[in-house]
Amino acid sequence: MELNHYINGNWYTSVNGQERNITNPANGKIIAHTVDGTTDDVKTAIRVARSAFDQGDWAELCSTERSKLLIEVAIRIEKHLDTIAELEMLDNGKPLHEAKIDVQDAADCFRYYASIIRTATGQTYNTAPALETVVVREPVGVCGLIVPWNFPLLMSVWKIAAALAAGNTIVLKPSEITPITAVKLFEIFDDIGLPDGVVNLVMGDGKIVGNELAVSHDIDMISFTGGTDTGRHIMKAATGNLKKVSLELGGKSPNIIFADTDIDMAVDYALYGIYYGAGQICSAASRILVEDSIYGAFVERFVIRANNITVGAGDNPNTEMGPLVSEEHMQKVLAYIQTGKEEGARIACGGNRLTNMELENGYFVEPTAFIDVKQHMRIVQEEIFGPVVTIQKFTNESEAIEFANNTKYGLAGSVFTKDYNKAWRVIKKIKAGITWINTYHENYYEAPWGGYKESGIGRSLSESGLDEFSELKQININLQPDMIDWFRE
Template identity: 65%
Template sequence: MLDLKMYINGEWRESSDKGKRNVINPANGEIFAQAAEGTIEDVKEAIQVSKAAFTSGIWSDLAPTERASYLFKIADKIDHYAEELARLETLDNGKPLREAGYDMADAAACFRYYAGLITKPDGLTYHVSDPIQALVVREPVGVCGLIVPWNYPLLLSVWKIAPALAAGNTIVYKPSEVTPLTPTKLFEIFEEVELPKGVANMVLGAGSTVGNEIAESHDVDLVSFTGGTKTGKHIMKAAAGNMKKLSLELGGKSPNIIFADADFETAVDYALFGIYAGSGQICAAGSRILVEEAIFDKFVSRFVERAKQINVGPGDDPSTEMGPVVSQDHMEKVLHYIELGKQEGARIVCGGNRITRNGLEKGYFIEPTVFVDVKPTMKIVQEEIFGPVVVIEKFKDEKEAITLANCTDYGLAGAVFTVDGAKALRVTKKIRAGITWINTFHNTYNEAPWGGYKQSGIGRALGTYGLDVFQEVKQININLQVEPIGWFSK
């Protein structure tokens, strides 16, 4: 039985009240670890430690090249432990090993990207009419509260931690209480590279306790949160007390638009990948497939044929293509949406059930599920299910495709499949979403911004935009003609 502790001021410790939480393998429902359950007192201490470390300048006063050297070492350590990290991620989250392996490589690359970026020139000078030299410089925000979900336990942590540390901030970090394994290993790496004490602090525990205290604290200067839109709204309200900076990457109900002239097999293949990668537990998942009516029946038939062939099983089985959902609670939520879809009058043409065969009965496995005969007003069309469930809708022309694509409160991602380049660009420009693809799906790059429109969030992760979040911009004016201004009479 693994025993997971919190990391505060360079020390591993239990929670102040010795509370514990069971950590469960979603592939078999078995408890394999216990994690410290943080209290409000633990969070407050971590925040004060982080604030003291920032004020001392032990990290923020280092030259960018010095901070970068730590980030490069962390990246090397992630590479060194990549296989172990992937196994831990699969054990904790349930995703297939091949998916977890890609996440580890991306995490190392993200640290290297920001290590390189922070050493590049970033200041500005302005030529003004007065004898003044005007400068703009970037400075760290201060104490950053980072709150991360369970679908990408390590990678999404790194998306926040790497730029926050690169910019010179100190952090109070809360991983999901459901998936604390790889975050714990990451902090072991921080200890190995001798990151200064107090710079990075991790508090395990529930969002309602740990996350809420981070959001409300007047000693936290920024909150960066990835998760559900409902929770994001709560964090916005909690953060208003000291007007702290916010970065929110929230939910999605992303459209995948497939025109009749698309390369058919490519469109089907990416549509499967768009919804069933990560068991559908990806904020940008292509959970609404919009198909031009001329190929609708053909597409549905082929898509269902392929979906039924997906090998569902435990993530540590090399043959597994789709793993379980992350927890029993989440499985029940997804199954509830499936029942709701039936009640709303939608028709299931594939899946729709929990998998209890072939030794999977103890795990949280759900069949790849497909709904047709749906209407835009249905909850299964409008609300984020966050599981292996897709709705396939029919459209007549570009105008209707765009209308359907934009008919939800979300605006995270979207894709267009067509061989007509002009049409692809026309439609993509009309999609109200922050991330779009043409003839592909799910590509993510450290160099490009990630985030959404509407209720899919505020701000951007990754790229130079992801560094901007963790920096303040300061104007400095230097008088080059030092003499009295003479504004008032003598």
């Protein structure tokens, strides 16, 4: 499988002709070759996107017509759902049933934004006699979109659907590790006949492709999902022309379990909160805080359930948790596990790479849980982004809130209790943008997604996501123009 750039309605190889291998994380085998983008490749894509935006063919297209095209994208995604899901599974490693959910969600996201641009309205104010003030939404311009490898298709669509709905042109940089389904999406764009230059795809290393998008004065907005350190670099690079910046970054999200909850239900959600996606989710519940009176019982039941999770390749229908995305990332996660041991935490389950039988060439790590942890430990403070969780006890409500908020992150958090007054008190004090009570990972396009503190700037999804890719313009109309006589003749 040969994967190329998509620029100005055509497929291109890179200027330097270099390629990189794409591997299946379940077995380490090469499944595709992709071009490796250069600065010149990115500049070409930006120039094309700039020209397409300035010509106005897309931005000035009426919302009804833009909506129809976005719906057609959704229809095509669903038509090829099984094929796209299989490619996502091979590229990312996630179980096939998870990949199918992601692909359907991608189609639904296009439908959502297709619907709200049919109903989105401006505002009108009667500000003074014979004066009308109108506020309208306009596209930002050329948007550079940089997406991660954990949800290759879905994270691309979260940005692309909103950006296109608002009338922008785009240059997308998928992860250099997982670019396959982005290429399939652009094949759909090509098939339905979006105007040339509206959507552009450049693949390659973030230090080259992503950096050029961030520094370019012809990019009006940069939207990035990924690690906090990279987000900080992008934000600094974007200051050259003070472009609009949207960042969804890391997380170290607390899952607070009070003693009055149903323990079995809490354990069930706690497993889902951390081990879904092999923990490679920015909002994963990677810190479990348990009230001391049920701590022992919770840990015992959690460990039993965690040890029963079936780890394997995504095409095995029995697989419940797949591999990590790459050997490099697996080594990073294993290094954190070693750090936890050295810090004095105790492994309650897991802690090892899985190499038995058919897993020996893949990047599999056991579902891992640390107990006897302290708040200052790196495994408590830093994002591991793998199937590793810390289980920490607390004595009262105020201590639970203190522990929950005592990291630099603020993406997500949850509370489990039968006392809804307590749940509301606690959840209101959690410094996080996405929170749950007696559930986890629920997410709907109608609600905004984003974080506090070092977990990011701005919001995805909902009308807030459309606002991110829009500018608001104030227009004042004098209905009875006459001399103002501000200065004497």
